[in-house]
Amino acid sequence: MSPVLGVTSNYKRQIRFVDTLAIVILNYNGQPFLAKFLPTVLANTDGHPVYVADGASTDESVSFVRANFPEVRLIELPYNDGYAGGYNMALERVRTQYGGATYYVLPNSDIEVTPGWLSPVLTLLKNNPKIAACQPKIRSYDQRELLEHAGAAGGFVDWLGYIFCRGRVFATFETDHGQYDDSRQVFWATGACLFMRADVFHQTGGFDSSFFAHMEEIDWCWRIQRLGYEVWACGQSTVFHVGGGTLHKSNPKKTYLNYRNSLFMLYKNWPADGWLWPKILLRLVLDGLSSLLFLKVGEWSDVGAILQAHFAFYKRLPILHQERKRLQQQQTTEVKLFPRSIVWQYFAEGKKTFKEIYGV
Structure with missing residues (x-):
């Protein structure tokens, strides 16, 4: 049986897709x-x-x-x-x-x-x-x-x-x-x-x-x-x-979008288990620590981009909250994330490859 879908109101069910x-x-x-x-x-x-x-x-x-x-x-x-x-x-x-x-x-x-x-x-x-x-x-x-x-x-x-x-x-x-x-x-x-x-x-x-x-x-x-x-x-x-064809990895806008959108995604989709805000606060700390890596090499604009990303996240919280409620109402299946911190695994435990981290 096909999974139940959350259908947007403007989707026309009578559309027939060709087999291609x-x-x-x-x-x-x-x-x-x-x-x-x-x-x-x-x-x-x-x-x-x-x-x-x-x-x-x-x-x-x-x-x-x-x-x-x-x-x-x-x-x-x-x-x-x-x-x-x-x-x-x-x-x-x-x-x-x-x-x-x-x-x-x-x-x-x-x-x-x-x-x-x-x-x-x-x-x-x-x-x-x-x-x-x-x-x-x-x-x-x-x-x-x-x-x-x-x-x-x-x-x-x-x-x-x-x-x-x-x-x-x-x-x-x-x-x-x-x-x-x-x-x-x-x-x-x-x-x-x-x-x-x-x-x-x-x-x-x-x-x-x-x-x-x-x-x-x-x-x-x-x-x-x-x-x-x-x-x-x-x-x-x-x-x-090639990578970075439209927005090169050295562009602070890329840093901004990656940090901001990661928070958007986490807030919208995190399970309703009561642990969302502790994780958001921990992310704030870890994102702050990551900015020290940019400071170390003199990339001040990237540090500013991380700060802007967090402010943009907080500004959008009312909309994200509505999205979160809507997605929870539609959900039919629990989704499992990797249960440990990839940051800790990589930087503290020195596990550098997927096999070392995931075990398979």
Whole structure:
């Protein structure tokens, strides 16, 4: 039996999805990446349509795609609303204007796909209707034997809302020697190359657009698991990711979004067990300690970004509280987080790899 869904009021149940996949690439001022990576995507579509959804770029992205890739379905969005809002608009257009799809895959514009990247993931999705989100293995484009920062081989969340991956824990990146070639259930699948069931995406209201960018896919994965769905990583599919194509890791805005959105996600989704505020206060302390690492290397703007992130979280608490109540009313399944602190495991106990931390 399919899990019960929290259905948004504007979702039209009579929409009938065709049995296919839509490959949808969100772009903002990424014309060089489109020139470099879009040909590889088009060479490995297995006959599925490719969309480029442009978020009001100010470079030559739109004219470039129109002139060089007439087979691409170009969606011009009215403004740049980040990853979350941009994909919400784009996938609604795919659904209403192009007839929709059974599955979506959302590769970043700086993703290099490989031959056969689609088939293993689609097979996994088709064989298990409870899987609503999935990712391939993500390796670094520049250091091709290393698993990459944005998702690696599938992600997890610890009891304080900090994230880590199979193959990447904080600044430790494992060499890929086949240790993650299996397919298994994980907590979150990366937005760098996210496969999803289209009906689940639309029925759950898509991404939380208030996130703008970063962790919106983790928040969505958490929400769909609360409705009884599963998230998986497929080790038989591999793509390569440049990373930081739109917002470089050195940009303080990235620090701000990561810290703020982590708190948004934790507050919205944490179980109703009475321990929420003690965890929030502990996060405040740990986030403050992490700012000392930025101070150590003279990155004062990142320290300011962490402070701004906390103030933004407190300012949004009334809205987050309403979201929390709504999600609790819809929940059908308890979701388990990693029961220990990844910060303590990594920095105090010196456990640097997923196997050392998770045991499998």
